[in-house]
Amino acid sequence: MASGKHGNGSVSNSGKSNWTKKELLARSVKHIDITKFDARPVIDGYRQMAFSARTLAQAADIYSMMLKDTQCGVILTLAGSMVSAGLKKALITLVEHNMVDAIVSTGANIVDQDFFEGLGFKHAIAPGSPEAPPVDDVTLRNLMIDRIYDTYIDEDDLRACDDVTYKIFNAFAPGAYSSREFIEAMGAYLLKNHPKNESLVKTCFEKRVPIFCPAFSDCSAGFGIVLHQTEKLERGEECVAFDSGKDFRELTDVKLACRDTGLLMLGGGVPKNFAQDIVVAAELLNERKGGKARGDIGMHKYAIQMTVADSRDGALSGSTLREACSWGKVDVVHEQMVFGEIASLFPILASDAYHRKAWKARKARGGFKFADLFEPTPGAPRYAARPRGGAKLKPSAKAKSR
Numbered sequence: 001m002a003s004g005k006h007g008n009g010s011v012s013n014s015g016k017s018n019w020t021k022k023e024l025l026a027r028s029v030k031h032i033d034i035t036k037f038d039a040r041p042v043i044d045g046y047r048q049m050a051f052s053a054r055t056l057a058q059a060a061d062i063y064s065m066m067l068k069d070t071q072c073g074v075i076l077t078l079a080g081s082m083v084s085a086g087l088k089k090a091l092i093t094l095v096e097h098n099m100v101d102a103i104v105s106t107g108a109n110i111v112d113q114d115f116f117e118g119l120g121f122k123h124a125i126a127p128g129s130p131e132a133p134p135v136d137d138v139t140l141r142n143l144m145i146d147r148i149y150d151t152y153i154d155e156d157d158l159r160a161c162d163d164v165t166y167k168i169f170n171a172f173a174p175g176a177y178s179s180r181e182f183i184e185a186m187g188a189y190l191l192k193n194h195p196k197n198e199s200l201v202k203t204c205f206e207k208r209v210p211i212f213c214p215a216f217s218d219c220s221a222g223f224g225i226v227l228h229q230t231e232k233l234e235r236g237e238e239c240v241a242f243d244s245g246k247d248f249r250e251l252t253d254v255k256l257a258c259r260d261t262g263l264l265m266l267g268g269g270v271p272k273n274f275a276q277d278i279v280v281a282a283e284l285l286n287e288r289k290g291g292k293a294r295g296d297i298g299m300h301k302y303a304i305q306m307t308v309a310d311s312r313d314g315a316l317s318g319s320t321l322r323e324a325c326s327w328g329k330v331d332v333v334h335e336q337m338v339f340g341e342i343a344s345l346f347p348i349l350a351s352d353a354y355h356r357k358a359w360k361a362r363k364a365r366g367g368f369k370f371a372d373l374f375e376p377t378p379g380a381p382r383y384a385a386r387p388r389g390g391a392k393l394k395p396s397a398k399a400k401s402r
């Protein structure tokens with residue numbers, strides 16, 4: 001079997017063997033630019049068609065409706081591997097044009113993939129195909145190359161990324177912080193040390209769009225926190241910790257601060273449920289102050305989910321938005337599930353929304369940014385300069401917040 005220099009006998013479609021790590025990682029994933037093509041005619045055509053074409057058009061219409069509604073806070077949720085798939089630039093475009101007000105994501109998208117690229121590392125297009133790979137997965141492991149279906153990552157680079165998260169955690173005073181606070185520190189780090197690299201984390205820091213990763217340990221940041229805590233505990237010192245409860249409280253503050261909310265959900269998983277649940281958390285807090293258990297707090301007024309998950313297994317990822325209505329989380333008036341693979345579908349929806357320009361009116365929100373809802377926690381690092389686009393919180397919004 002072992003015919004190659006790295007002990008690998010697999011041969012690619014082209015007949016090449018003896019792949020080096022450099023060759024395997026030679027072609028970088030390029031991020032699609034949704035401003036460079038106008039998907040409106042595609043969506044207009046899809047609207048007259050059937051199946052996923054029509055549901056995608058309906059979802060695009062709901063997204064434009066959400067953006068036209070200047071009272072509506074738009075929450076984007078991310079699962080799966082959206083950034084490594086080439087959607088980073090599209091997501092940045094949405095944030096830059098006020099088309100997203102808060103993000104709930106897996107740590108994989110935010111840290112392992114976006115922050116990773118913000119540091120200057122790349123994802124690579126795997127040669128061949130997953131069905132006919134040039135090298136097998138044992139060879140990849142020996143070469144320190146990780147695989148996400150048809151994408152390769154240099155594990156040495158990921159470890160360098162883990163190490164930066166560890167250094168960022170070290171800069172916090174001992175205590176518990178929300179993931180949003182750590183991710184802001186990552187954005188500040190990128191702005192200071194890698195200002196030219198494109199990154200969603202960096203753009204959100206500048207645009208005052210908070211990012212929440214409720215399962216923050218389950219990514220590169222998890223390795224950083226393990227290193228940080230182990231070292232501190234060995235020295236008998238106090239350490240920092242992730243406060244997932246605070247994440248939930250802060251995101252609930254977002255719901256309480258704006259009357260209407262809309263969800264744009266890419267994939268399912270923890271971010272989908274977490275973002276939906278803030279309606280119930282807001283109701284509980286409202287009830288605590290003497291309000292009604294149901295009815296005072298609006299459900300999410302708009303909701304779109306793209307997924308390949310099946311609804312018939314009863315699991316969260318594929319559960320329909322109508323099902324979420326029974327839980328009091330999502331209204332059924334403007335909701336659309338789109339069943340399909342997101343890397344191919346989302347750029348069409350995003351380009352359509354970008355070119356229809358409903359976002360232009362959203363500037364009228366007065367520059368209110370959700371990240372400014374939160375007072376800096378004592379012990380968190382201070383940033384030298386106020387991020388670009390940062391605006392003072394509207395008093396009315398702050399009054400509604402707890």
Ligand SMILES: NC(=O)c1ccc[n+]([C@@H]2O[C@H](COP(=O)([O-])OP(=O)(O)OC[C@H]3O[C@@H](n4cnc5c(N)ncnc54)[C@H](O)[C@@H]3O)[C@@H](O)[C@H]2O)c1
Pocket residue numbers: 078079080081106107108109112148215218219266267268269270306307308309310317318340341342343
């Ligand atoms: N994705 C990774 O490569 C990766 C890497 C490191 C850590 N993690 C961690 O694993 C945990 C679970 O991740 P997850 O929630 O992304 O789980 P997941 O990958 O199972 O995604 C959740 C659901 O989203 C949908 N989905 C994902 N990608 C899709 C696509 N391209 N098209 C259509 N639907 C899609 C699927 O229905 C899936 O069931 C997270 O804590 C994450 O940080 C993930």
